[in-house]
Amino acid sequence: MRNKTTKIALFILSGFFLYSCSVVKRVPEGEHLLEKNNIEVNGESKNDDALKDQLYQQPNSNILGYNLRLHLYNLAKPDADSSYKAWLNRDPERHDFLKKLLSEKQVQRFGKSFVVSGYSNFLKKVGEAPVTIDAVRVRKSANRLLAYYYKQGFFRTKVGYSIDTLGGKKAQINYKVATGKPYVVDSINTYIETPVLDSLYQTTQKNSLIKKNKQYNESDFVEERERIKTYFKNRGAYNFEVNNISYVVDTVNTNYKANVDLIISNETIRNEDTTYAQPFKLYKISQVNIYTKNLADKSQKIDSTSYKGFKIFSTGKLNYRAKALTDPVFILPGEMYADSTRSLTYKYMNNLRIFDYPKIQYVTDSTDVTGESLITNIYLSPWKKFKFIASADVTHSNIQDIGLEGSMGVSIRNVFRGAEILNLTVRGNLGSSSDPDIADRSFFNIQEYGADAKLSFPRIFFPIKTEGIIPKSMIPSTLVSFGISRQQNIGLDKENFSGILNYNWNPKEKVTASMDLFNIQYVRNVNPQNYFNVYNSSYDKLNDIANTYVSAVNPDYFVENTNPNQDRQLIIENGTSAFINEVTDGTIAVSSEDKRSVRSIEERKKRLTENNLIAATNFTYTTSNQENNTDETFFVFKTKIETAGNTLGLLSAITDNGKRSSSGNRTILDVEYSQYVKGEVDFIKHFDLRRGKVLAMRAFFGLALPYGNSNSIPFTRSYFAGGSNDNRAWQSYSLGPGRSGGLNDFNEANLKMAYSAELRFNLFGQLNGAIFGDVGNIWNVFDSQEDPDYTFNGLSSFRDLALGSGFGVRYDFNFFVVRLDLGFKTYDPGRPVNDRWFKQYNFSHTVYNVGINYPF
Template sequence: MRNKATKIILLIISGLILISCSLTKRVPDGKYLLEDNKIEVNGEKKNDEEIRDQLYQQPNSTTLIGVHTRLHLYNLAKPNADSSYRAWLERKPARHEFLTKLLSEKQVGRLGNSFIVSGLSNFFKKVGEPPVIVDEARVKKSRNRLFAYYYKKGYFRAKVGYKIDTVGNKKAVVNYDVITGDAYKIDSIKPLIESPLLDSLYVKAAPASLIKKGKNYQETDFIQERERLTTYFRNRGAYTFQQNYINYTIDTINTGHKANVELIVDNENVRQGDSTYIRPFKLYRISRVNIYTVNAASENQSIDSTTYGGFKIYSTGKLNYRPKAITDAIFITPGSMFSDERRVLTSRYLSNLRVFYYPSIQYVEDSTDVSGTSLISNIYLKPRERFRVNAAADFTHSNIQEFGIQGSLGLSVRNIFRGAEVLQLSTRGNIGSSRDNSIKDRSFFNILEYGADIKLTFPRIFFPLNTEKIIPKNMIPTTALSFGISRQQNIGLDKESFTGIFNYSWTPRPNRHTAKLDLFNIQYIRNVNPGNYFNVYSSSYNRLDDFAKEYRNQVPDAYFNSNNNLDPQEGTLLFIDDVKNGTITVAPGDEQSIRSIDERRKRLVENNLIVATNFTYTTTTRENINDKDFFIFKTKIEGAGNTLSLVSGLFNENKNASIENRTLFDVQYSQYLKGELDFIKHFDLRRNKVLAMRAFFGLAVPYGNSTSIPFTRSYFAGGSNDNRAWQSYSLGPGRSGSRNDFNEANLKLAYSAELRFNIFGQLNGAIFGDVGNIWNVFDEVDDPDYTFNGLSSLEDLAFGTGLGFRYDFNFFVVRFDLGFKTYNPANDEGSRWFREYNFANSVLNVGINYPF
């Protein structure tokens, strides 16, 4: 055993030596591969990414285990594949002559640039990374940049040195030594503002200044303060003001590491013809607002105009919009001060209407104002096409549907009621092929789904009372009313569904916070073929069939089919009824199991009526799609059935009836309260590495008219966006072992983390870990294996780990994740860790874009 271990260690060491030597394969003699940059600041080693990013040369990239993958790939390429090919030809003239006769001289020449000869080398060069050779000129530039970095932080007397040390074969380490000295602190701030009006504004803006006495000098504070003051002035009438009018003078001579700051704001420099002159800045007001729009059908007609709320609206031909629909979107009003903020808000609101292209907003000085402090705002609106048709088709595949063709056809009608409303009509359909045993139709296309939707969007809050004080129009509110119907045939229980939603949405803070209120969210689901239940839910059927065979001597032969199995449509129900009424006597534990199977069947085949109200609030720090350091927090609360509980007593079907649960139109309506918290955080680790995490908590509590949560509103675990070591619906509840085909519950805890990194080019990798599960709580299920029973149930949290590969196509990402069951709570104690950590029990997930 000792000899084997020694051989393994020697093999590993030999491999590492070979890998190390191959790194310098393309390093020229007399040159050195940059092994590392080491930075010491005041004698302390620093490895901060922000400091290291100041250096012009960085070592070759590595994977998580420290292997220079891209450098190795580059070294595999031939430096000059075409020259090698030519040398190969010339070594044997007969070879060249043979190829010329077989092809031609021209084709033989082209062969050197073909994929056969150069393709693999070119590929390695493209995805690989050339060796980073130590360049002393760049080292000096890095030294100067480090000095500038600390200078901008107030270390005006910093000193930076460097030393290049060779290590091993053709390798070197660059050592940077930084002595910062003491930082300079702000001692005084003196404003020197020549324009009296701006001086008055500065007095009000000064308390929020980023430059404060006693604070370390930071160049970024001065840059941001210049931007802040410019924004402040321009939002209060300073139409002609620009950043370059703000300058600083900083005195550090004989001050004892203190900085005295003079904030200088110059007067306006005005150019008139070939000459220029200086004058104090003016603050401008808007005297008029002109709105220009085009009637596409009347481009050659005369200009029509109207006045509404102080706005002047011009149109070629008849105006196609109600004036209020346009003026409500405009925050630049006559009599208001010039403001960049109002201009941006106006552009956002007009674009959000979706009936105009991006607007053009221009300002000109009002020549009729002798004081020269008035502006005319001209807003140009170009209407989008009123009708738009969308058509799409796709091929699909799922675990039930081997092959499917789906398509959709939609029509959008803009400005349908002349108030900038948008009407959207759409139809969708899918035909597919399935060999599932629950589908009796054996023809090729034996699955059919179809549906239609209608949605009407209003660019305002549609409510009888005035909501301006609660949700002002600068939050860009919208109201949407939508209806949808759909039908499935030969899929499961052949569902029919109807949905109706009346909601409001608004943005309390642009690009940061969004709010959505579904005042009414109605869903009605009708199961057309409930008798097919045991054909679809095979796990429940198999358990029931086992019970029937165990008590075969009491079960009539008529309950079984020709295969001596319980008939899935009639025999199952007759067997359950006989057990419940005592005709067939079974053990108490078996009776409880059979009753549980029947209760689940009734729950899943019953029709659902859900009338809910929910509120969702989302906040984020994400700047744009390229932001790698941000968080997203989303919370949602939903209540269902309360409105129906108030009105259901008015219907005859609920009068004089001694029933526990009320119905509406012969359907028991659902009543529950549901809350969710969803938190996503991304950490930018630099050099194309990101740590992403997600935490989720959800709880739905039935009450009143319900003892369980509808299947469509419950939680499941597993899948490509959840715990990736389990397939969708195959994890939980609790430690039950996922006995059903589709396992769901009303409490969910989940946490995921993954380290994302670049492998080469557009190919990225990830190492991830997922923790989570679902449980039943506060509902009709009382089996301790299924339910959450306090902190002890946290032992039921499943843990999956794995690795993934993602290819970035710029506009979307294709994702492959391989998950392994690391801790499975369904197993017996003592065999939960790593017992299924193998490829046989792994799960391959394919997805589009990142999971969170």
């Protein structure tokens, strides 16, 4: 044992020695690789990212402590082309042979090929050169630390530094900062040359970011300048700019106090070679002109019309209702100029999706003798009325060996002259499957086809006015859509009809609200008798039970069997249905456990083969603080509430007089309708760890409760676990419910909990990597399922949370990301209690997930 321990220790020490040597492979003699930056502030060690960002030199990037990019760089030859030439010159006969075989030109070009130098150049490009300590940059870093604290009011800061060599061509830099006592804002005096701006400032002075007795911070002064500029420009000061605001800060002999003078100068006018100053004016909007086409085209007559104070010009007949053009405009005649109204107009116009990005210009109204009026000109360039859309794709799934998918459609803009958009689409899929359960043995034996119609309005489409509740500043829109599809494949061959009336608006910036007033879906199973051909696991369970009591089962229920040593097979559908009926009514005596299993199989079959009529209303609220696509420190919070069946319950009582089906449930037009309430919470949080590293997390909770006319949730509205955007160690529908072990072909339930964390990092170039952990499961609760393995039973069910972990790579194409994740079952609740950790944790049981964009 001692010998083994010694060998292991020697192996580890050898590995560390080789690793240490390899990272300094390209460090020149006399120089040192930067191993670490230590920052000490007032005697306390600091590790703040804001402080590290002040330093001109950072250690080489690493992934979990391993300098991958540095090692890639070190693998490259320093001067591959010169090495090649030296190799040629060492043996003249070699050079002559290659010249005869190729040519002198090709021999020289070979030195620049990928085989000789291209490979090394590639490694240098994707790799990272060793960061060696540069004394000049160290001094610059110290000066930046000095400036960093100076801007925060520490005007007497002192910064020192030292370089400690660590051996093996490595060293670390120690920065020591002594900030001293901070300065505090004392007196604040204002000097505003323009009287109207002085009056405006008095109304907003209480909101100033610069306050007496507050520690001096340069960022407060920068943000206060921007705040004042925004305030003035939203109240008529059209020509006002941030450079009209300046400060004078006195700190001489003030005992750590800063006396601030705020100065707002007059407007500077430049007229040819003459420059002079004059007081700022507050402008009003005297006229708003909207141009819908290029008026430079003199071949067409210019037409004009007036509507609620707006003037609308067009070449030829106006193709839009006046209201459709004026509703998105927030710049109103007679009101003060405001930057905010221009921004809202840009946003609303762009949201219409029928014009190019609008152009808004302001010119002085020459008819106003006071010179305090502006004319607004809005230029709109319409898109083409018709846009044809076509797409095609080749697909593969666990059902289809190969599939051809395509769609064709047309987008018609300004359908009713109110900036509406109508989208008409037909879609289809032809697939080939070798599954033995498909009777059709032709090559393309799977097909699905459908059509969709979507009509969008740039306003709330409702019988009564909603402006008081949802003003147009919230950019409201309405979407009416209808869809129909038919599916013919290994499944139950479904027909699907849907209709949605959706409203969407933005209550605040970065907040979105969406409501489906009506979300109607009718799913009809064309071949319910094919159930046991599709759900093989249910059939196998039922068949095993039938073979347990084979002597009591009518032989006619089985397929004729010529081999007495093999289990007999129930006939689908006659044999399976007859056996289930005789077990449930007691004709065939079975154990209580087997009877419960048969009933469970029958309930699941009934639920998945029954036609569904769902009429739901839902509301979704989403908020985020993400600034832009490059912002990696943000959160997204989304919550949704949905109810279904209440309206249909009322209609059923009126139209069918409370008519009920054979199962006792109420119907409308002879179809049982679903009733449930469903709530979801989804939270995503990203942390920017700097230098290409991001920690992303997601938490999800969803619960759907059946009531009234339902004792379970429709399959299309239930939850499943597993897949590329969920727990990646399990395939879709293969996890849960609870600790059941995913025994069914398609496992679903009405309660779901999920949590995922993913560390993302750059490998090199556009290639990124990730390591992740996914926790979650689904359960049945308050529905028809009673098996404790499937149901949520309080705190004890948290032991049924599955844990998957793994790693993946992503390639960023800028406009989308392609990713591959490898998931491993780390904790499997479907296994026995003492046999759940790290079973099947190997590449032979890896679950591969391919997806577009990040999972959350």
